[in-house]
Amino acid sequence: MKATGSTSSFAVRSNEIDYRGQATLPSLVSYMHEAAWDNTFTLGISMYDLLKHDMTWVLQRMRVEMFRYPEHSQKITVATWASGRERIFMHRDFRIYSTNQELLGQATSVWLVMDMVKRQLVSLPDFITALEVAPTEEPLPFAKGKLPQLQEAAYEEQIPVRWHDIDLNRHVTNTRYIQWALDTFPTELLEQKQLREIDIVYRAEAVLGDTVVSAVAPADEENVYLHKLSSQETGKELVQAKSVWRELEI
Known part of the structure; x- marks a missing residue:
């Protein structure tokens, strides 16, 4: 069974902060995606691996919790791991740490595979389902259930x-x-x-x-x-x- 987790390091850049000098949430999510890319590349299931088969990864759902936002030039580590798999879904979790191992934030996500030609979702291909998912950390609770519908815009x-x-x-x-x-x-x-x-x-x-x-x-x-x-x-x-x-x- 192959471990499916890895870590990637980043430093918060000046074009990724708000007026308070803290990283914006879109920037932090970008770090998570980059860490996931690194991890899937190592596992042989990256977007480039899927594109060879006219397929690609698409994000279906993501829940992010932030406890403290890192500041400009602060170095952080993003840990990510494949936390579960279903017939058409792959679950992936993330944790963001400071250099002294303070947990800054965490996220859980659900990914699907899309046929690039038909622009339709398809079942996970065999070379992905053949991968034994061995989470390196305890999986985070999945984001489940429907979200409330917005009725009228403010x-x-x-x-x-x-x-x-x-x-x-x-x-x-x-x-x-x-x-x-x-x-x-x-x-x-x-x-x-x-x-x-x-x-x-x-x-x-x-x-x-x-x-x-x-x-x-x-x-x-x-x-x-x-x-x-x-x-x-x-x-x-x-x-x-x-x-x-x-x-x-x-």
Whole structure:
């Protein structure tokens, strides 16, 4: 049985921080994706390995919890491991550590395989299911259940999909949706609160030339907000999310 975990190290760069000097959540999720890429490359199941078969990985759901945000130039380590597998799903977990092993944040995610020609989801291919998943750490609880539906937007933005929003799969990269969801908040909220947790479900892809409508509204619970990103052209829901915030001490 082959261990499926590994670690990758990063230093927070100046173009990845907010006005407080702390790493933004999209930047931290990018680190997680990079660590996952390194890990899957070692295991022989990377996106490049799938592309040889006209297939690719797509993210279906991700829940991120942040306990403390690293600051500019701070070095961090991202541990990641394949934590489980089902017929069409691969589960992957992440933990972010400081240099003194403080747990800064953690995430759980669900991945699927897409046929690049048909643009349809397919079962995990044999060379992936043949991999014995031996988690190097205790799996985090899966993000399960449906998220509450946003009924009426309190804030809304229309965002055209441009060239630099597109990734190797020729659709909007998943961190961009997180950025768009957060950018829809008014500045006053972003200045007074800090994101503690986000649970995001990816339902459909947007491509170059589309316009994405990002909507957000408060949920019934305090400091909890619901998000919906949809296609302006078709009305199709692209992304659904729930974010949880903490009040900042002034």
